[in-house]
Structure formats: structure tokens, C-alpha cells
Amino acid sequence: MFHYTRSLAENPVNPGANSDWFHTGFPRNYNVDKWRNNYKDVDGGVPYPTGNGNYYYTHYSAKWMSMNHNYSGRTEGSLVAKANIDYKIMDILSFSLEGNINQFTLSTESRGIATSADRLNGSYSLSNGEKFQSTFDAKLMYNTDLNPDLSLNIIGGANSWNTKSIGTSVGTSGGFVVRDFYNILNSRLNPNVSGGTSYEKRINSFYGYATASFKNSVFLNVTARNDWSSALVYPDGSGDPSYFYHSESLSWVHSEDLTLPSAISSLRLRASYAEVGNDTDPFRISTGFVPAGIGSSNIPMYRFENSTAVSPNIRPEKKKSIELGFNALLFDGLVNFDFNFYKDNTIDQIIPLSVPNESGIGSILLNGGNIQNQGIEILVDVAIIDRQDMSWNLGFNWTRNKDKILELVPGVTEFNLYGDPADANAATASYAYAGGVYGDLVTRKGYKPYQATDAGGNNIDHPNNGIPILSPRNGWSIAYPIGIQNLDSLHVMGNMQSDWFGGVNSNFRYKGLSLGVLFDVRWGGEIYSADARYGLHQGVIESSLPNRDASQGGIVWTSDGQGQNIYGKEYEDGYIPHGVFPDETTITSGQADNRTSVDVGGMTYEDAYAQGLVEPTHWSGYIYRWTSASTGTPITGVYTQKWVALREVSLTYQLPSDLSNRLRMQNASLILTARDLPFIYNSMPDNINPTISNNLAANPLQMNSAPYITSMTLGIKANF
Template structure:
């Protein structure tokens, strides 16, 4: 049993989790048959999970509050409205503000959310040893998760988010995954030098998702602050959803080791996916081959080389499509209204394929005190699933196509050294780094550009463009002359170019980690420093702070008599200073000059620091006892952006590297006790 009780950095943000785990095994027939089973039940309640972006985010109002006002005056977040006999929100502005800012305490108390999740995992297996060299095994599992989520927006909430009597949203989702496989495992020798380990098997995986979504209609609730489904002024907006996906597979693998110096790995797999029904691409296969050669015994290398190995591999991996992509699923409602599937189904669709090549070498030297591991890799992902706009003559909004060839290649390296190693003291240091570049080699035929995130009111977009890279950020820049000077109108307004150009890429090209551990008698100390380099991020938050005049930058500009620039007017007059208000009202806010808010994402930090002690306990109930003090994300050694680049809007590709009122990064401290009985 495990229990977790946690409070977030925001008021009313609480997590409670209970984890019950039971496992048992038994053997029969002189240990030829082994049976195992386990059950794991997890129940969790999460209140007021932090949110990013403009909606229902307490940071928006906190950050944009005019500096002439005292935020403590709004801690009493509601005032009684005698005319309506209910409480209204206490905030300096409640207009339909485009940033939807509200009193932060109101959001946490009167726009509350609750998520209740229950998860049950059942696992069972039976393994029978037919002979010393062969066994068969059957396994099965069920993973079922049910989650209920709701949001209660009280009367007094911003009208753009909820009507005058409030709003209610409710979601109930159940996801069930069932898995079973049957395998035969073999391990035998041919002669004295060749050892073979092999496996053949089959498996089936079945996913089922069912859900109910409800939201009070466009006019909100009938009776203020009564949150149940029937209390709506307009017909309930609800959705019942169910989708199912099944994957059937057969697979085989063989691992051959010859004379302990040549190792050959072979695998092959065939998948039949329900999402590829009605296409000629079922089944689809993907093989792999890997070869490793240990050099030191055969090449008579110097004695200080304990092990030298070269390796290479080539693999293909397949991935199926979203459910119902190849099957027409248009619906007719009880009023005989045809609801057309958003995507036109195409029988020509294929599974996504990723082909990867790796070449590497590994060396261990000086009694394994120095270890070096270097790998070069290259992957190409093709036949990716895209939706492209359909023509006006089509009933469908989109067409599904296979397209694209996105290439990743790079190098990974690890160097580890036991710098000091004696009876009382040991110092081990290791340095790893990765270099990765991706390139869009091809999109669909006749298409050279594809937009992931459109050109919205924040003036940035994420696009795929042939010759570019995944994660490219596009936006607007200033109009400049041939000397790079910003064009300033005669009345002092900076001029921006409405054409979107590439401003950066949100994927780090270089990453580094430096780990050190020290052991002196019973004491241990370790720290990890890591860094990410050569990439860009964008802060919409900073643009809004500047536009509202509440940032340090805008305050400094006012104090210094304006913003210093290198500009020029249409008549050719040089401009070195622009009025702070004119500058920020035309370059910041909701429609900023995007290039002004692109930052170098380079960041180096002390990721973790641990100090511990091992107690010598003899003739005790404990075999071992260790106490550790741990700190994580303690401080930045170098950071160039005005926010932590790791805390961005999305880990996906369309909003990766973009900060829109994200929660601040946190520093964590902890004390751990490890006991072995």
C-alpha cells in the first residue's frame, strides 16, 4: 500500500492518491509450471489542477494587475450583490477582456475543478518448462481507468467564460485495455561456440474508450450556482463517444552469440490493425537486425583495453492510424440530420513507418575506470498521417493522407571515469552529450508547407516546411531597411511586416549532462548539472506584460525616457529613441511583433544534489539503512529567456517552446529513508 498527499503551489490545489498492490506466485510439478498474478488498484482525487493559457488561469490576473493597485485588496474575492442575492466577483475590471483575466482567488474557489480517477490493473501469467531448452508462456492483463472531471463556474465569472448564472462542464471517460500473448522461448547451443536464444509468439491488444461530455448551453444555467445537468437554459450540449481499436500480432526473434565475440540479433513482427481495415495494407511488417563484435580478444589490443566493441543496427517500426479513419462513420440523428464525418476515408492509406540506423562503439579501459560509448543514429519517418483541407465541393472538411519524410540524425556520447578509487574514497564523474538535427525532407505531393498551429491573435505559428525542421516557430518581424534599421513612421510608430517568417526552432540541438558522485566511508554526495543549447523559445506572457505596461522592461523604458533602438523614418531621419507607450502599444500585447519575444533557450542548471549517510547496523532488524537529503532543480547556472524553457505550453510540437502564462518552475527539497529488512 502506498499513499500520496500533496499540495500544489496554488491555493486549493490538492492531490490525494491511494495505491493498493497485491502479488502472488506459485510453482507446481517440480517447478516446471510457474503461475503468477497481481492486482493493482489506484484511486486518486485531484482538485484545481493548474492550467496554462488565458482561460481560468490565476496567473493572468496576478501578472496583469496594474501596479498602482494592491493585490491584497482582492484577497476577499467576492462581494454580496443584494439585488441578485448572491456573491459577485471582486475585481478591478470584469469587462469582456480579451485576456479573460479574473481575480486569482475567485478562480481557485469559484471556478473550481475536480478530477476523480479509479484505475484497476490485473495481470496473470503461466509459464511451463517443457524441456531444459524450451518453455511456453501465456500472459494476460486488463487495465481499466475511469475518470470523472467537472468544472463549476459560479455566477460572477467573466462573461466570456460563463453567462450571468454560471456554467457547468462534466466529463466521464472510461478507457479499457486488454492484452494477451502466447510465446515459446528457446535457449540452446550448437557445438561449443554458438549459443542461440529465440522467441516466437502471438499477441492481441484491444483498446476501448467510452465517454460522456456535457456542458451547459450557450446561455449557461437556469438557477444560479446549481450545478447539475438539468439546470440549463438551453438544450444540453452533450456528446456520447465510443471508439475501439484492436491490434493482432505475430512476432519472432533470434539472438545468436558466436564464441562470445560476435552477436547477431534478428527480429520480425507482423501487425493486423483494425484501423487499417478496408485497406490493402493489412498486415504490415517491420523487421530489425543488429550486429555487435567484441574486438579485444581477437585483435590483440593493448592490455589497458578491457573491452572494445563495435555495433550496428537497422530497424523498421510501424504505426497504425487513428480509429475510423478508413471507415465511413457518418451519423444520422433522431431529427434526420446527417452529421458527416470530418475526414474523408481513403482506402489507400498506409501505416506510418520509421526506419532507423545506428552505428556505435564502446570501450572500457584501465580496469574499467574509463568507459567511452559513442553512437551515431539516423531515422526517417514516412507515411505520416496528415489532414489536409478538402475542396468546397466535398461534404468533408478534411482529407486524410499519408505524407512526409522527416529525418533525424545525430550523435550520442557518454564518457565515464573513476577519477579516484581507493578503500575510503571514490569519485566517479561522467559526461554525456547529444547532438540532434531534424529536417523535413518531404511533405505531401504538391504541398511544400503545412501549418500545425495557425496564425492566431498572438502572432506566431508552428509550420512544417520542406527544407525546414520540426519545431520551427514562425512570426512577424519589423520592416527594416537595407542596413537592418527598423522603419519608424513619421509619428513615431514602429512598422511591422505582416508576412510570417521563420524566427527560430524549439528543439535543442545540443544537450549535456555532467554527473558526479563522491563516496567517503559512509557518506555519499552526488550532483547533476545539465544543459540545453542552440534553440529558441517564445514568451507570449512577456508580450502581454509589456503591452499592459506592468513589466520591468516597460517600467525601465518609461524611467529612461523611451526605448533605445536603431531606426529610421521614411524620409531617412535616424531614430534612436521611441516613446515607451508608442513602442509597447504597437509591438507588444495580444498582437506583438513576434521577433521581439523570441529568446535564446539556452539553460544550464543544477538538476539534482544529494547528500546521504549509510548507517552501520549490526544485529538489528534492519539489514541496511540509508538517509538522503535531496534537492532538485535548485538553481540556474545560466538562463537567457525570461522563463524556464522547460515549462512551456505543450510537450507536443505545435506549442512546444511557447510560454503562455505557465506555472513558474519549482525547486524541490526532500528527505528519503531507505531501509532493507
């Protein structure tokens, strides 16, 4: 069997590629229709105000140029081939050989339009790559009935799996010598060239399966397998590449000899236990020393590759699982109910553990941890209508899952799963704490809480203790809770695990017309949304409107000259922030020649305003500083995810048989499908797409996501 496909995709949607439109803060009156067609100068380049008279600058003309003229092409090829030989040795014994190959090829071309004043900062790159996988499997199968009540099936075999990825890439560097000439030889500096094998691994295995059936009512399944992985071999040939795993499952299906309640048509009970081994990525334990440059004493220096040392005793990972469940058909098969409980424990995970910088490395790769994954799954299918010309089936699924960290490496209580809690923008990471649940959202940029003290500097009880301390701007014309405190400790903002997942599917058929609908639900779990945070920061989303002026609820007042407010001027963007003034804070107001001060230290802004000691702060300044990367905190971008999505609607019309026959087709049908329709409910502000920016398991960050895109397809399905 052979199957080959080839495809070309040009200028695909790149999530986040045009995020400047959103995060930079275009004014609401920016005329997109005008500037999308008026962004070039008379010479065809990007206008610059430093030009020679032919250049006239337009806002973000370089962005329009890049978006409309950059090119990205991606050609993919896929070859899948399979061959097998089956040989029957005798009635109860047979032999099988099977080979599979899967070759994936990829070629890309990228052209970057010049946007500099001299039009020479263009770019050009080419790449080619191949991923080749092969599998060879040989097995011996034994199948017999030991007696009328007992049957036995046994399979024993060997398997070899191989994969290898190679690639090359070349691109210009430093711009072009000749403008708009897309050729590698046109590179101003030496081209960037890379290539080689990026991934190579082999796993050899022996395995066995045995299934016993008693009276077609009791079923026992036992499996055993041993793998040898090249990824667990050190460069000197040492290591522990072998790992054994097994599983056992037992199920019971009620027989006619057992009487069940009339409402139960059929009942099946099941239980299983399994252990599964796992290796790691190739070359991960094969790191060594690499040059680190020349030191100040002209002595060559070396360091660990990727600043990571590797334990000399890496072991395979292991996962232990138990499952208990049952399936019941109710009311003559009209209702299908399935329940499943599971608990997994993954131990000896191969993890990069952070170590102090004084050690000379950033992390060490070793085994550790015990993560428990536990949950329940419920499936219900209901046949509401079941007639020859009409049917309607409804399906429901509900899942609740929790991951718990039973232990990490001895002596370690926390582990960074994803992200940097102290970076300049998101400042959000997901962490695992020993004894806690998986995926806490943490930051080093939390609020500084107020703590009252006595004259001797000792902490005392006070109703304002724990409330965020405020910070001033423009002499307290603007006040906001500053978010660059607590840099020495991690602040937990939430947890990324959902409370539950669910779904509903409906399939309705009337004669030759069918309608299918699929809903998807997520309820609970926190997410950090940079789009929401910086949308507020720049004032480009609807959530930033409240308090902007009197029509949006802003407080109207005539200023007494507080801070840098103009004395006697009327403002209408007033807002009362929640926070406490630092101790010994004084607010200065009045005309320029008659300024007075009042002490508001230790008071909340609400109390000080109620007593007439301060004016409202300005909403625009408050929201800008509260959400800023320099003075804000990622707490302002943390939201709880709750959404109900209409994932798919499909309408199918089966052509009449006489029409299909005239078209020389069988079972022909027309299918109209719409996927990823708008959310029915979305807890994110301004209906921001909650899609995570990448698919890594521990990633809690939503940033630069593409708009929610609905796709529609029309197809025909038929047999010939």
C-alpha cells in the same frame, strides 16, 4: 500479480488558468495582500458598480472569487494484473503464456463560482471515464549450444493487444436557476451531455527473434514481426491493415586473444539496421459525411467530418533506422566511454494535408513525406574515487540531433506542423519545408521592409533598403515598426531544433551518506514566448524598464509640439527607434498657431533625429505598439533557448544495520530529494520559465506557463 492504487487530487495547478494576473497588466503598486481578502460584497458575491449600494467594485474581484472558490476534484484508480504460465517441454525447448490487464478509471467534479451581478452564472459538471487495455502473449523458446563455440536462441510467438476508452460527462448550461446550488438539475438551460467510446483499437501480431553467439565474442540478433491493426481498416472492411518489419544487429566484444592498447580495458563494437511499421489513431480513416445545417434554399447540407477527406489508399507508416557505435572501458574500468551514431528515415507518414478552401474541405488525410532524423550521442562515466568507504562518480552525456525534410507529398513544398501563422495573438506556427530542417517558426505578421524607388516607381539601390518601415501614432508622437505586413507570405523567424542537449550527474558517497546531483542542459533552438512579449506590452516585467524615465536611460527633452506632444513640456521617456519613415512622410511641430512641417520620407529615425528634424519617440507608446497583437509582430516574442537547469539534488542516509534490525527492517535509508530547482542559467528574459505550454512534438509556443515550481520530498526506503 495484482496492483491497485487510488488517488484524489483537488484543485491542481492549472498552467495558464490565472494568466490574467500577468497578461492584463496590473499596476506595480497593486496591493495584493489587501485585495486578496477584500473582494466580496456584503452579500458574499462579487462587487459590481451597478449594484444597489451594497456592491463596491474592487479591481479583479471576480478573479479573486474564482481563484479562491472554484473547485476541481479528480479521482483516479489504477488496476494492473498479470498472470503467466511457463512450461518446460525439454531442456532446449519451453513454452510461455502471459496475460496482462491495465484498467484506469477517472472521475471528475468541477464547481464554478458565480461572478455575475445576479450570482447565477455558476457552473457544475461531472465526468466518468475508463481506459482498459489487455495483452495476451504466447511464445515458444528454443535455446541450445550447437557446439562449444556457437550458441543459438530462437523465440517465436503471437500477441494480441487491445485498448478501449469510454466516458460520459454532464454539465450545467447557461448558469443556475438557484444561486450556489451545485446540482445538474439546477441548470438554467438543458444540461450538456456527452458520452460513448472515444478510443478503441486492436493489434494482432506474429513475431520471431533469433540470437546467435560465437565464442561469446560475436553476437548476431535478427527479429521479424507482422502486425494487423484495426485502425487501418475502413468502415467497409477494406484497407491495408498489415505491416511487416524486421531488424538485424551485429556486435563484437574483444576477446582475450586480441591484445588492445594498455589504456583500453574492454572494447565493444556494434551496428544495426531496423525497419519499424506504424498505424494511426482509431477512427481517423473512418470519417464520413455529417449534417452541416440547412442552406438558404431550405435544402439539407452535408460536409466531411472535421472538414477532412480521407484517401482510399492509406498505407502503414514505415521507419528505417541504422545505428553504429562502440563502448570502451578505459584505465582499468575507471572511465566508461560510449559513442553512438544514428540515422532514421520515416516515410509514408499519415498526415492531414491542407487543400484550398474552394475544394469544400480543409484537408485530406494521405501518406507522404520522408523525414530524416540524424545525430550522435556521447556518454562518459568517470569513477573519480573508488574506495570501500568513499566513492565519487561523474557522468556526462551530450546529444546533437537534426531533423531534415527530404520530401513531402509530390507537388507540395511546405506543411503546417503546429499553430496558425495568422491568428490574432501568437500568429506563430511551426512548418516543414521540403529540403529544409524540421520546425521552422513562421508568421504572416512580419515587418514591411523599405524599398527605395525612382521617379518612375522602379526599385533602386539605397542604404536604407530592407530596414523595417515605421508607422505613426498620435501624429508621429510615437513611432514603431509596424508588424501587420507581409500577410501574403510566410516570414521565417527561426527554428525550434536545439543545437545540442547535455547533462551532468554526480554521485558522491561517504560511508552511509550519499549526495546525488543532476544537471540538464539545452543549447539553441528558437521559441515563441507570449509571456515575454505581452509582459513587455503591459510593462509588468523588468525588461520593460529601460527608457521608461530618465533614471532608466530615457532621453530627456523639451517638446517642440511634434504630433500631439505638448509644446514646451519636458518629457523623460525618449527613445530612438530603428526604422525608416515611409516615402513622402512629413512631421508637423510647433505651437498651435504656428505649425511647421518637414519632409523625412525615406530617412531612418536615427538620421532624422541626428539632424534635428524629429524628437525622440515615447518609450511607453513604442513598446506597447511594437509588441501589441493588433500592431506588433510575434518576432518580438522569439528568443533563442539556452539554459542550464539543476533538475535534482538528493541526499540519502543509510541507517546502521543494528538500528535497521531493531526496527525490523533491512537496508533502510532516509532520502531527501529536491526536484526542479531554479535555473543556473536561462537566456529567457526575466527568467521566464521556458517550458512549452503542451507536450506536442512540433509546438514552439511558450504561453501561460506555470511558474517554475520546486518540489521537495522526504521518504524512507526499506526491505521487510
